[in-house]
Amino acid sequence: MGLIVQKFGGTSVGTTERIQAVADKVKASREDGDDVVVVVSAMSGETNRLLELAEAVHADPPARELDVLLSTGEQVTIALLTMALEQIGCPARCYTGAQVRIxxxxxxSRARILDIDAEVLRDDLQEGRVVVVAGFQGVDEEGALTTLGRGGSDTTAVALAAALEADECQIYTDVDGVYTTDPRVVPEARRLDSITVDEMLELSSLGSKVLQIRAVEFAGKYRVPLRVLSSFEPGPGTLITYEDNEMEEPLISGIAFNRDEAKVAVIGVPDTPGIAADLLGSVAGANIEVDMIIQNIGQQGLTDFTFTVHKRDYETTLDLVQRKAEELGARQVVGDDKIVKISLVGVGMRSHAGVANTMFKALSDEGINIQMISTSEIKISVVVDDKYLELGVRALHKAFELENVTPVAELEGLSES
Amino acid sequence: MGLIVQKFGGTSVGTTERIQAVADKVKASREDGDDVVVVVSAMSGETNRLLELAEAVHADPPARELDVLLSTGEQVTIALLTMALEQIGCPARCYTGAQVRIxxxxxxSRARILDIDAEVLRDDLQEGRVVVVAGFQGVDEEGALTTLGRGGSDTTAVALAAALEADECQIYTDVDGVYTTDPRVVPEARRLDSITVDEMLELSSLGSKVLQIRAVEFAGKYRVPLRVLSSFEPGPGTLITYEDNEMEEPLISGIAFNRDEAKVAVIGVPDTPGIAADLLGSVAGANIEVDMIIQNIGQQGLTDFTFTVHKRDYETTLDLVQRKAEELGARQVVGDDKIVKISLVGVGMRSHAGVANTMFKALSDEGINIQMISTSEIKISVVVDDKYLELGVRALHKAFELENVTPVAELEGLSES
Structure with missing residues (x-):
């Protein structure tokens, strides 16, 4: 008999029929002998409905009141799910974030969880009740309602699992696990039985939308066993692990890509200390987030400096940088928003220097020119022309044989060059 | 500089446009120099929408979860109204019932207010903010969300006014005050500038739907100056008073009527002690509320016993009473659900014995037969055939000259007979 935290997102509770299906699923887990705490999001569409109401009365709705408004979304769901559970003879009780209290x-609108007092939930569990908790929301020290931002229900679930020392935190979504890459791009993409938390972090931040990145960070910090699985189809999903057993790690876990970035390059800028801070300072000052940053070795006292931003910030960034570049006496500023970033992710690559070479060769064999390269311990990212997205991802998926479950040993040959 | 509590019901905040209109009205009060606390209901239609969701997942939605669900309705409104106030430069802050705390x-689903800790609101008022509070809801000692039942927002407003010792509690509705009778029945019906709380109680309980009866009781208990006025039209509305200055009281304040009752008569029942308890016991046991009760003086050891119940309980009551009447050896049980109750209400009638006679004569002049009569200190009710409703109410309105503001002195002649 263990304790499981189950989280169901907006799509999984999008209609009263789906809420009833979730109730059946929760009841089944309960009957398997586990205590169950359920975390739910607002019914899909509800948050947008509420936002539209807010925008009708305020041009730029204040965050404090927006949180009061939006937190009603999950409150509706917890009440309905609890009713649905009681209807099928499964005793349950529901709590808002403030009641727990979180x-x-x-x-x-982007609050961070400081503490959870989950003792009240323990009493319910001991009395045999399922506990249903509103995700995404909490309360500050003065009693004001707060929300954790979109996707915050994942964080609520992980934080509750940590506070209750749950045996597993199950995140039910509309996909049945984490894949080696997007199956819409590569039909052979394979569901991973497990993935390390570091890999998951890289995959999340690179645009795989399965789990909210803060939830994964939280899970990593408290080593909460986390499983991603489907609300709609049976299956074990993907377990996120913390053990770092290198011998059993596959070389590469997956391939992520991001179509949302644009590139800005400053060419021929005098190579003096502080150049990067100067160039990026004006961008950061406009609250624009910068992703990849690359500075090449300078020649003749000049250097080239390139970085990427979100596409929506492209024009603003180009303006800002052009002005700054003139000040600095740079030769030229060029930008490109027709790019895509493709990233290989895998803890296994740390000890396999040849991975980068295999990657570059696979792309070159398809005639794909690499515009930027950036690497970390467990990731290699390249920027290429956006027309090469599908071709590039497929080539890499094949080169690293991700369609098969392949032990590291067989792939060793790849690291030669 | 005073403190006003203003309550706006579901119709008054039924759309975002109406919420903006309420914000304008609140801001105007604020600019008149008063501190303002606003209590709001759920947007009209919202409670029904939520109830439908509940009924989709539970055949008989449990009250505890229903309160969690329904209390989101007012939470949406407080957030939107606060945003609308801030948009027009009127600083405001909103609170749920639990936050206040009520x-x-x-x-x-029918909780009663035990205590209000309104201190937190005083800080906001002192800092120049309008305070927006969710009506209809509270929290119990264990932190569970509760609701006061439909119309409970009136009670919230009055209770807050009492706790804050407000100078006036203004209930904004879709009518512009309390009328001498229903203007749809008597076009000459006149808005009352003021009415005593006792009269208001009689009018409320008799079916005038302007104010929730519990709110009026509450106002009476704490002597909260209460005013009913229109959300949509300007005007002073009707003030509910507590002073009992008989010389200035009009004889009759208004005429109420109720079409929802049915009559059950037990005829020729042995006139022994305990007969009433015996007959009514079976009805009360079925949780049926009895309104008027009349027992005539018996002849030849027999008596007639008549009472009224809500129409929806008519068939059940008739069944129960027929069985009991047989046991008691009564001669006959007759029922009638084609009746209407018409009531004269006025604190002035206490000292004017002729009122009843004037009433009976006015009805008789129109050929209206009176089936039952019941009186209290400030009320005379009669039951007549329901086809006489409009005729009867109009005749009485005219007989007591309710269309004019008439000092008591001029009406003295009426009490002759």
Whole structure:
């Protein structure tokens, strides 16, 4: 008899029929002998409906009141799910974030969880009840309602699992696990039985939308056993692990890509200390987030400096940088928003220097020119022309044989060059 | 500089446009120099929408979860109204019932307010903010969300006004005050500038739907100056008073009527002690509420016993009483659900014995037969055939000259007979 935290997102509770299906699933887990805490999001569409109401009365709805408004979304779901559970003879009780209580800081609309007092839930569990908790929301020290931002229900689930020392935190979504890459791009993409938390972090931040990145960070910090699985189809999903057993790690876990970035390059800028800070300072000052940053070795006292931003910030960034570049006496500023970033992710690559070479060769064999390269311990990212997205991802998926479950040993040959 | 509590019901906040209109009205009060606390209901239609969701997942939705569900309705409104106020430069802050906190008992769906800790609101008022509070809801000692039942927002407003010792509690509705009778029946019906709380109680309980009866009781208990006025039209509305200055009281304040009752008569029942308890016991046991009760003086050891119930309980009551009447050896049981109750209400009638006679004569002049009569200190009710409703109410309205503002002195002649 263990304790499981199950989280169901907006699509999984999008209609009263789906809420009833979730109730059946929760009841089945309960009957398997586990205590169950359920975390739910707002019914899909509800948050947008509420946002439209807000925008009808305020041009730029204040975050404090927006949190009061949006937190009703999950409150509706917890009440309905609890009713559905009681209807099928499964005793249950529901709690808002404030009732639990999930203490957060006062950063309305993007609050961070500071503490959870889950003792009240233990009493319910001991009395044989399923506990249903509103995701995405909390309360600050002064009693004001807060929300954790979109996707925050994942964080609520992980934080509750940590506080209750749950045996597993199950995140039910509309996909049945984490894949080696997007199956819409590569039909042979394979569901991973497990993935390390570091890999998951790289995959999440690179645009795989399965899990919210803060939830994964949280899970890593408290080593909460986390499983991603489907609300709609049976199956074991993907387990996120913390053990770093290198011998059993596959070389590469997956391939992520991101179509949302644009590139800005400053060419021929005097190579003096502080150049990067100067160039990026104006961009950061406009609250624009920068992703990849590359500076090449300078020649003749000049250097080239390239970075990527979100496409929506492209024009603004180009303007800002052009002005700054003139000041600095740079030769030229060029930009390109027709790019895509493709990333190989895998803890296994740390000890296999040849991975990069295999990657570059696979792309070159398809005639794909690499515009930028950036690497970390467990990731290699390249920027290429966006027309090469599908071709590039497929070539890499094949080169690293991700369609097969392949032990590391067989892939050793790849690291030669 | 005073403190006003203003309550706006579901129709008054039924759309975002109406919420903006309420914000304008609140801001104007604020600019008149008063501190303002606003209590709002759920947007009209919202409660029904939520109830439908509940009924889709549970055949008989449990009250505890229903309160969690329904209390989201007002939470949406407080957030939107606060945003609308801030948009027009009127600083505001909103609170749920739990946040205030409005402590209630644990009778989910019909909780009673036990205590209000309004201190947190005083800080906001002192800092120049309008305070927006969710009506209809509270929290019990264990932190569970409760609701006060439909119309409970009036009670919230009055209770807050009492706790804050407000100078006036203004209930904004879709009518512009309390009328001498229903203007749809008597076009000459006149808005009353003021009415005593006792009269208001009689009018409320008799079916005038302007104010929730519990709110009026509450106002009476704490002597909260209460005013009913229109959300949509300007005007002073009707003030509910507590002073009992008989010389200035009009004889009759208004005429109420109720089409929802049915009559059951037990004829020729042995006139022994305990007969009433015996007959009514079986009805009360089925949780049926009895309104008027009349027992005539018996002849030849027999008596007639008549009472009224809500129309929806008519068939059940008739069954129960027929069985009991047989046991008691009564001669006959007759029922009639084609009746209407018409009531004259006025604190002035206490000292004017002729009122009843004037009433009976006015009805008789129109050929209206009176089936039952019941009187209290400030009320005379008669039951007549329901086809006489309009005729009867109009005749009485005219007989007591309710279309004019008439000092008591001029009406003295009426009490002759």
């Amino acid at each position: 203490l957060t800081d006062s950063s309305f | 402590l209630t008992d644990s009778s989910f």
